[in-house]
Amino acid sequence: xxxxxxxxxxxxxxxxxxxxxxxxxxxxxxxxxxxxxxxxxxxxxxxxxxxxxxxxxxxxxxxxxxxxxxxxxxxxxxxxxxxxxxxxxxxxxxxxxxxxxxxxxxxxxxxxxxxxxxxxxxxxxxxxxxxxxxxxxxxxxxxxxxxxxxxxxxxxxxxxxxxxxxxxxxxxxxxxxxxxxxxxxxxxxxxxxxxxxxxxxxxxxxxxxxxxxxxxxxxxxxxxxxxxxxxxxxxxxxxxxxxxxxxxxxxxxxxxxxxxxxxxxxxxxxxxxxxxxxxxxxxxxxxxxxxxxxxxxxxxxxxxxxxxxxxxxxxxxxxxxxxxxxxxxxxxxxxxxxxxxxxxxxxxxxxxxxx
Ligand code: ATP
Ligand code: MG
Ligand code: FE
Numbered sequence: 409x410x411x412x413x414x415x416x417x418x419x420x421x422x423x424x425x426x427x428x429x430x431x432x433x434x435x436x437x438x439x440x441x442x443x444x445x446x447x448x449x450x451x452x453x454x455x456x457x458x459x460x461x462x463x464x465x466x467x468x469x470x471x472x473x474x475x476x477x478x479x480x481x482x483x484x485x486x487x488x489x490x491x492x493x494x495x496x497x498x499x500x501x502x503x504x505x506x507x508x509x510x511x512x513x514x515x516x517x518x519x520x521x522x523x524x525x526x527x528x529x530x531x532x533x534x535x536x537x538x539x540x541x542x543x544x545x546x547x548x549x550x551x552x553x554x555x556x557x558x559x560x561x562x563x564x565x566x567x568x569x570x571x572x573x574x575x576x577x578x579x580x581x582x583x584x585x586x587x588x589x590x591x592x593x594x595x596x597x598x599x600x601x602x603x604x605x606x607x608x609x610x611x612x613x614x615x616x617x618x619x620x621x622x623x624x625x626x627x628x629x630x631x632x633x634x635x636x637x638x639x640x641x642x643x644x645x646x647x648x649x650x651x652x653x654x655x656x657x658x659x660x661x662x663x664x665x666x667x668x669x670x671x672x673x674x675x676x677x678x679x680x681x682x683x684x685x686x687x688x689x690x691x692x693x694x695x696x697x698x699x700x701x702x703x704x705x706x707x708x709x710x711x712x713x714x715x716x717x718x719x720x721x722x723x724x725x726x727x728x729x730x731x732x733x734x735x736x737x738x739x740x741x742x743x744x745x746x747x748x749x750x751x752x753x754x755x756x757x758x759x760x761x762x763x
Contacts, residue, residue, distance in 0.1 A: 409427070409428065409481040409482055409732055409735045409736070410425070410426075410427045410475065410479055410480050410481045410482075411425070411426050411427075411480070411481060411482045411483070411484050411514075411728040411729075411731050411732045411735070412424070412425050412466075412469070412477075412480045412482075412483050412484065412505075412724075412728060413425070413426070413483075413484040413485070413521075413724040413725060413726070413727035413728025413729070413730075413731060414462075414466075414483070414484065414485045414486070414498045414501060414502045414505075414724055414727065415485075415486045415498065415518070415521070415722055415723060415724040415726070415727045416458040416462070416486065416490075416494050416495060416497050416498030416501075417486045417488070417489070417490025417491065417494060417495055417498075417518045417552075417722065418449060418454065418490055418491060418494060418551070418552060418722055419438055419439045419440055419443060419449045419454045419457070419494075419722075420436050420437070420438045420439075420440075420721065420722040420723065421436070421437040421438070421439075421457065421458045421461035421462055421465050421498075422434070422435070422436050422465075422722055422723040422724030422725070422727070423435045423436075423462075423465040423466050423468070423469040423724040424469065424723055424724035424725025424726065424727060424728040424729070425469050425470070425472075425473045425475055425480075425725070425728060426528060426725060426728040426729050426732050427732075428732060428736070429527050429528065429536065429539075429729070429732065430528070430536070431528040431530075431725055431729075432472075432473035432474075432475060433468075433469045433470075433472035433473040433475075433725075434469075434718060434719070434723050434724065434725040435465045435468045435469040435472065435724070436465075436718075436721075436722075436723055436724075437457075437461035437464070437465050439453060439454055439457030439458075439461070440593065442457060443592070444591065444592045444593075446592075447582070447586055447592050448579075448582060448592065449491070449551070451491045451492075451493050451494060452493065454491055454493070454494045455491070455493035455494045455496070455497055458494055458497040458498065459497050462497065462498070462501050465724075469724070477509065478509065480509065480511060481511060481512075481735075482506075482511055482512045482513070482514060482731060482735060482741065483502050483505050483506040483509070483511055483512070483513050483514070484502070484513075484514045484515075484516060484727045484728050484730065484731030484732075485498050485499055485501075485502030485503075485513070485514070485515055485516070485727065486498060486515075486516060486517075486518045486521065486727050487499060487515040487516065487517070487746055487747070487748060487749055487752060487759050487760075488517065488518065488748060488749035488750055488751065488752030488759075489517075489518055489519065489552075489553075489749065489750055489751055489752045490518055490552070490748075490750060491750065492748050492750040493748075495748030495749075495750065496747070496748045499515070499746070499747060499748050502515075503744055506744075507744070512735075512741030512742075513741055513742050513744070514730075514731035514734055514735070514741055514742055514758060515742040515746050515758065515759045515760055516727055516730045516731055516734070516757065516758050516759070517730075517752055517754060517756055517757050517758070517759075518722075518727075518752075519548060519553065519555060519557070519754045520562065520566055520730055520754060520757045521726040521727045521729070521730045522546075522548050522550075522688040522689060522720075522726060523540075523546050523548075523557070523559055523562060523566070523686060523688060524562060524726050524727075524729040524730035524733060525688060525715045525719040525720065525723070525725065525726035525729060526540055526686055526688070526713055526715045526719070527539070527540060527562075527729050527733065528715070528719055528725055528726070528729050529713075529715045529716060529719065537713075540559075540562065540686070540713075541684055542559065542560055542561055542562075543558060543559060543560045543680070543682050543684070544558075544559050544682060544684040544685070544686050544713075545557070545558055545559075545569075545673060545676045545677050545680065545682050545684065545685050545686070546558075546559050546685075546686040546687075546688065547669060547673040547685065547686070547687050547688070547701075548688045548689045549576070549577045549578065549669060549687075549688075549689040549690075549691035549692065549697075550576060550577075550578050550689035550690045550691055550721075550722070551576060551578035551579055551582065551593070551690060551691075552576050552578070552579070553571070553572075553576050553689060554571060554572035554576045554577045554629045554631070554669075555568065555570070555571045555572075555754065556568075556569045556570040556571070556627045556629075556672060556673060556676055557569060557754060558676070558680060558682070559686070562730070562733055562757075563733050563734050563737040563739065563757060564737070564757065566754055566755060566757060567755070568753070568754045568755065569627040569676050570625070570626065570627025570628040570629065570672065570676075571628060571629065572628070572629040572630065572631060573616070573625070573628055573629065573630045574630055574631060574632035575630075575631040575632050575635060576631070577629070577631060577665055577669060577691050578593075578595055578689070578690055578691045579631070580631035580632075580634060580635050580665060581593075581594045581595040581598050581662075581665070581691065582594040582595065583635050584598060584635055584638050584658075584661050585597045585598050587635075587638065587639050587642065588601070588638075588642070588652070588654050588657060588658065589654075590654075595690070595691060595693065595694065596693065598658045598661065598662055599658075599662070599693075599694055599695065599696070601654050601655050601658035601659075602655065602658040602659035602661075602662045602696070603655075603659075604655045605653070605654075605655030605656040605657070605658050605659030605660070606655075606656050606659055606660070607659040607660055607662070607663035608660070608663070609653070609656035609657075609659065609660050610641060610656060610657065610660040611660075612634055612637050612638060612641075612660050612661055612663075612664040613633055613634055613637050613664065614634075614664055614667055614668045614671075615629060615630035615631055615632075615633050615634055615668060616628055616629060616630045616668075617668055617671065617672075626672075626675065626679075627672055627675070627676055629668060629669070629672065631665065634661065634664055634665070638657060638661050641657070642657060662694070662696055663696070665697075666694070666696050666697045666700050666701075667700070669697060669701075670697070670700050670701045670704050670705075673685055673701070674704060674705060674708055674710060677705075677708065677710045678708065682710075683709055683710050683711060684710065684711055684713070685701070685705055685710050685711070685712050685713070686712075686713045686714075687701060687712065687713070687714045687715075687720075688715065688720050689720060689721075690720060690721040690722070692714060692717065692720045693717055693720070693721075698714055702714075730757075734757075734758055739758065739761065740761055740762045740763075741761075741762055742758060742759060742760040742761055742762065743760045743761075743762045744760075745760050746759045746760035
């Protein structure tokens with residue numbers, strides 16, 4: 409099926425067009441620059457930016473793929489989780505489009521979309537990646553989420569194993585960058601600063617990793633204690649009149665985040681006997697995270713799949729890909745009886761499925 413996907417859950421206005429499992433276009437307009445001076449995404453600003461960016465993004469995606477709007481077989485949209493006001497813009501546009509085109513509408517889960525992104529991957533020769541094998545453990549890390557999932561079937565069975573109890577990993581990067589005086593978004597800045605630092609210079613805490621914490625939280629994450637530890641460490645330095653070694657702090661902080669993420673993901677692989685790990689979300693841009701995951705996974709016989717970065721950050725193609733899978737699995741479209749659900753659980757892969 410030829411599917412047009414709309415994604416507006418955060419600060420990216422994403423329009424994607426896929427045919428079956430083939431990516432035809434992936435157009436992204438981001439309002440990130442508008443949020444930079446606030447040090448984080450401002451919901452009201454994001455919603456307004458989606459409203460302005462949607463129509464040109466749809467036109468650009470159609471032009472890039474050489475597809476006419478009337479050729480589209482189905483429209484797909486993120487109904488949650490995400491920022492309510494931002495989601496509403498995409499949901500409204502998708503309903504209008506589906507009604508006017510008289511085409512089915514698939515309202516889907518953003519997090520499951522991140523997993524579906526992998527289906528669109530192709531190698532350097534343009535050859536399609538082999539299909540996703542089941543079950544697979546998926547680690548999704550972004551500015552809004554840090555989730556560990558067990559995927560038995562993308563269209564029908566996704567289980568939440570664990571998630572962050574406080575800050576998302578990307579959010580921790582952004583907050584620590586801010587307290588080190590680095591600009592937003594902090595992830596790339598910390599990454600750059602860490603390149604010349606010593607990852608073992610400072611022993612920052614690994615949240616929820618002690619045996620005593622692990623009881624009910626084996627696969628859960630916590631990054632606010634780490635952020636506080638970095639703040640306290642740098643404040644003590646400053647109080648003593650000593651310079652803050654930014655590179656060492658950045659490298660040690662990054663190492664603590666990466667260590668916890670990889671350790672918990674591989675624990676899930678081991679516990680469930682799943683030799684496959686899928687990575688997704690904008691924080692996957694972090695080279696150190698990818699390198700450590702691939703290296704430690706290999707030592708345990710786990711293969712790692714990482715979609716290209718353009719499919720890891722928020723985009724519409726992954727939403728179209730998920731809908732395409734649902735259609736190929738024979739699932740009925742959604743009714744129009746749904747809205748934006750900012751806390752949609754990951755187990756709800758599609759919402760308002762018609763009877
Ligand atoms: P959502 O949570 O809905 O997916 P988001 O916009 O917060 O939305 P992404 O766009 O996927 O998430 O990712 C952005 C986050 O990734 C930011 O927090 C940013 O700091 C982080 N990030 C980007 N590059 C890097 C990097 N090299 N290292 C670590 N973090 C990074
Ligand atoms: Mg973003
Ligand atoms: Fe996302």
